[in-house]
Amino acid sequence: MDLHLATYFVAVIDHGGITKAAQALYISQPSLSQAIRTLERRLGVTLFDRTGRRLELTDAGRRVEVAARRILADVDRAKAKVAAVRELRSGRVDIVADASFAIDPLVSLVRAFRTRFDHVLVRITAADGPAGILTALRSGDAEIGVMDSDADHASFTALPLGTQELVLVAAPGIVDDDLPDADGTLSHARVRDLPLIVDLSDQASAAVLAGIVADGARNVVVDSAHPNVTWDLVSRGVGATIAPRAVAADEAPALPVYELRPPLRRHYGLVLRSGQPSPAAAAFIATARGVLGSPSAPGSEPGPLDDVAVW
Template sequence: MDLHLVIYFLAVVDHGGVTKAARALYISQPSLSQSIRTLERRLNTTLFDRVGRRLTLTDEGSKFELAARRIVADVERAKQQMSAIRNLESGTVDIATFSAFSIHPTVELVRRFRSSHPSITVRISETKGPSGVLSALRRGEAEIGITDLAADHPAMTTIPLCEQELVLAIPSHLATDLPDPLPRTRVRDIPLVVDLVSPAALVNAGDLFGAHNVVVDCAHPTAIWEFVRRGTGGTVVPRLVAEQQMPDAIVIAMDPPVVRRVGLVTRADELTPAAAAFISVATRSTNVG
């Protein structure tokens, strides 16, 4: 059913006849009369009793009036909601990432975005590594992925954000006599608590993991930090995370440095206003600290 027919019907009801309704709608009286007949034909019912020039609602017409007013009200609410979304007064942006980036840069990016757009909700889902991010994007579960750009992202748009220096965060009793920076080959002699499920860790720092030095394979960053604090072993994390989240750990650089390129990944199709705004905020500055 065409919405304009519903609006024309209500105009006739509200103005008490076709003549006044046509004048208010800025259309001709014959055109409005034809529209009402078209509506009745589509509904297979008579909406008005016609006595001379007077129109009165039939019982079916009165019932339809209630439905028509609900339809128009629902459409108006939908228009207002869409306008609010376009104007970034409401809406949601869905982001997919995984444990390696759950703190940095995700937290700072979301903080900046919320500062600029406090009416937008950010929904973050966890995946298993870069392949999980891509799957979430392809399935439409997220519009933006935060991931390691060293991995392959076919048919996607990639937006570089920053580079993370990965460092060794280690309990003090395991750091005795270790140089800073520490040769990578020596990291293989240190017990580590890391997330091996994330392929990003293997792509960038695989030569740090020996046959036996990974003593705990853990996908939860906060648990990893607690293992380090309690002396179970060291871990490999971005320098910023080590310095901000692990104050009791000794932070040691590696030689040669381990650097991870981080960015956003999106599908090539058009983004929602909220997602486009998130990318705009994220790319305003390359310093995501």
């Protein structure tokens, strides 16, 4: 049953005849009469008893009425669900990230997003480095990736967001007083003599840390892929770790932090799969840009994909 024919059929019932129904539907009376005859012909039944002055449903017509009203109700519910997603009264945004950005910047981005859109579910999955993130985007397992913007990202659309400053964090006694320079910084050469607790399986991080990990990783005393374990070991004086300054402030606020010389920085951003993003994803992108991205020009109100570029 065509949707418009179901609509016309129910309108005739509700308005008690062709004339009033045609007026309510803003179509001509002959057109509506023809639509009802078309529906009867397609179904092979007579829907109305036309012998009296008022149209009365036949037994077949009453059965068709039940089906027609069910169809229209289903359509209304579907429209309501679509509207709810578009208005972000519901929906879900799927994000994939690796361990390097699971806390900074992802936590602040999700927190800001949920403050504005508290009816939208945020689903976060883990991936093994940039390659795993791109695989998740290609397969449709995620719609947005958070990753190192210096990594190979093929031709994915991307939005650069910011830069992490990496610092060395260690419990007292790990770094001798004479190791830092007068300005308090640690050279990469000095770090290569310190016991480190890092994740060597994270290829993106391993590339960034290449200058401070000694040949053969001889200064790595614990190769840990679990952040909670890493921070517990660092706090207990087993070794030092390299982490974003913001993460160090959250995870180990009481431990000494040392800037590195030359500085270690890691650029990050969002990677987007091809096609128009869902309303929830577009809202997350806009939120991320508002929290970490470049400010908009005065008086402007950019769309969620303004300033998106390909790295």
